[in-house]
Amino acid sequence: MLLVPDWPGDRVDRTGEPLIRADGVWKIFGRREDRIIGTPAAELSRAELRAQTGCVIAVRDVSIRVWPGEVFVVMGLSGSGKSTLARTLIRLIEPTAGRILIAGMEVTAASPAELRQLRRHMVSMVFQHFGLLAHRTVIENMAFGLEVQGVQRNERLARAREMLRLVGLEESESSFPDQLSGGMQQRVGVARAFAVDPKVMLYDEPFSALDPLIRRDMQDEICRLQVETEKTMIFITHDLPEALRLGDRIAIMRDGQIVQLGTPEELVGSPADEYVANFTRDIPKSHVLTLRWVMREPVPEDSTDGPKLDVTTTVRRALPALAAGEKPVCAVEDGRVVGIVDRATVLQAIADERGD
């Protein structure tokens, strides 16, 4: 089982400006949607509001920040508002309230032309149901984003061919989408999004329609592309292993609200509520939790000559070192011992994941 992120947890520099910033975003579907926010009705639960006004709150007061190079995962059950949130970011769905900034541009105040520029050059989206153009070949599909931008035919086809190689579809260049398998179609979807070389990639449950094996392949592919191209990604999924595997940080949504936002180990280690705990229950904790999570403060009498491991090492990876000697493991950060992990702690952590 491979749940460990392929990159260390703190690889993202969060000291600068966030690339994407959403403040207090709401989306309510229904008539007079804008009249609800700020009234007592906005406090009602989704079901109550629907019964009273016929409106559905899809996204409720969501604020997120995503820094350059980060993989930000949004997770939640079906209907929790994930897709709606993602779409409001580039105003495929008009947010009812809130402010959205991407790369310094105020999306919520953008003119149609500015919005088009944003969609053409800054953000690309990959969809659950692919959204390929059935009347065009694979290569033409991949070149579509550039075609929309007005790039010359030869130039865009050349770029699309690069993409074709990137996702390994050289053989299918002039096939039509209906001649490809689901996995191949989504590769086209991903390549199409990459072809315009955006800064931000939005994935809306890109692999939900694929079977598990293909899905794993595609996740690997995304990881590889992420490492190669250093894009910022917002990745939507309802699959926790996928979220843990890809996400630097994960936001868990329920009924339109973010109930918890944190790193994988924060979610697994201390779920905010029953809803989150339900998600993480079946996840083997030792695969996700790092030493930082289980260690205790060093006290002067601790011997520090045991094996030294980085604090970001997962418990599972630390197991061999612990088993090898009698000494507890020292968790090291920046060359300094910041914590001690002994057998008892680890056993406790592993025992927890057996579900009490």
Next chain:
Amino acid sequence: MASVAETVTPAPIVVHRHWWRGRLVQVTGIVALMYVAYRAWAIEYPWPNDLVWNSLSLHLDDFQVWLLTERGKEDQSIVFTVFEGFSSAIDHLVEWFNRLLLWLTWVGTTVAGVALIFRFGGLRAATIMLFAFAAFALTGLWEESMQTLALMLVSVGLSLLVGIPLGVAAGRSAGFRRAIAPVLDAMQIVPAFAYLMPVAILFSIGPAAAVVSTMIYAIPPAIRITALGVRGVPVSTVEAATSMGATRMQLIGKVQLPLARRMILLGVNQTILFALSMVVIAGLIGGGGLGAVVTSGLYSNPALAILAGLAIVIIAMALDRSTEAIAEQTDPAHRHLDETRKRRLRLQTLAIVGTIVAGVGISKAFGAAGAYPDEAGNPPHTATIEEWLLTKIQVVLDYVQDPTTWVFAITERVGIFILQQLLLPLQEFLMEAPWFTTVAGLTAIAFVVSGLRPALTTLAMLGSIGFTGIWALAMDTLSQVLVATAIAVAIGVVLGVLAAESNRFSKVMRPVNDLLQTLPQLVYIIPFIYLMPVSIVPGSVAGVLYAFPVTLRLVERGVRDVAPTSVEAASAFGASRRQVLTKVKLPLAGDAVMLGVNQAIIMVLALVVIGGLVGSGGLGYEVAQGLVRGQFGQGVIASVAILALGIALDRVTQGTRRSRKEGIA
């Protein structure tokens, strides 16, 4: 920016309350009350003269005179200049096409037509087209056929020019869709015969009037089907393109139109068929061509009228098959062209162009005539089989009208039965019953079947019919419509159920249905003028034939669509096939039957009023008189009454659920 992401809302759970059962009883009750009133006060209360606008007809005549003088003036107002300009532009366009087809010579036209169809539609379609040209030539109707083709090209072209953009707009915007829906409804409810008069007055008789009335009839399907196609483009695809920053024009041009292509081509196909079915009526207002041969030959030369009718049917079939084949063959998503095939196609195109140029050039060099000649050779002998065909047709006509044959014995008896047992009693009932019980009764039925608003509309429509002073005529027409609809629905339901239960029967019925639905309306009537020459019967019987296929289709689909789970559940209880049919399928298919009634009644109305040309009397006769004798005021009033009757009948039968029309193409 409008949001393009519409997630599909879950289908509402439909609870079948078998509403129509209760309503059937109520409707019967209302009719019984009407009958009682009729028995009590027959003839005592015709529509009162105080409630009639008697001078209306004169005003309309005045208006027409005014229009004519305005038009004739040297210094017309700008409105008339524009209007005249439009009208003569269309006239010229038709004329130009007509001359082009003759300029190409009959050989050139044939070569060009067949070659083009071959390039885009394939061998089969080209063969059918060749057969059609041969038919035009051999029937000696070449010139008339070319006139009709020219009229078609212009009418269909303009209809598409208007219909496709509107359809795209309707497909993209729900608001626009809602806004034009009532207009489209009205355009399809109103029998074409009813707007001939106003169009003839406005455009004066000639090709322009013919083109405009054809367009009124043919534009709605173009809009509807295009809109359906654009709406059918997957939301996810549109959203993806939007997410890449496509502009509205890019979205339409690169995504929605290409993906809606198949439907749009189906729309073209339907537009052509709708337009063709207007050819004959258009002949009444200056359309010329085959239509004029039919309408003028109705009495003077029935055999020729039938021959021209057949030629129209042949054009319809050829164009139907060709457009279908073209849609199929040129679909990029299914053609999967590789480089070699592309090259071959390019070569083929060159060859086709070459063939056409050569064909035209050679035939012109050898001095081929514009139209296929009636006589050829030296010494000249006839080159067509027109005479032979006409005598054959005449033989058949004579046979069916010979009182000593068994055919005549059957048809006459059926005709007399329909007349004496059905048409006359109902006509008497509706014309002689007190006007207020009829108005109240029909309004009440509309209320029971369709609800309050339809009832109010019905009341208003009936009121306006009475007010314009042709209540009795309208009741005459109504009686014919009701009888024909009842028969059509009975036949449609029985055959529809059979077709739903038996695949073999369904397969047999399909071509019959197709044929019946492609025939131009007037062509239906012609045979019955001779088969059942009993006063008003031909119009009604033709109405039955015109309308029952639609009911059949709807009922078949309705019964077939009954959820298999319901059927399974019933079978699990041990219900016999018949019980399943009567207790499960038919009740659940009730909506489809209601829709069938609604469609049938409108179609029957269209035919019954055309029947006015051949002795059906009623409103249709008034319009015919208006057209033929130039009694414009009276004709326009009758047209408006037909319109009102159409709307009223539609509202009475529309039922509570307006699930109609979307899928009926």
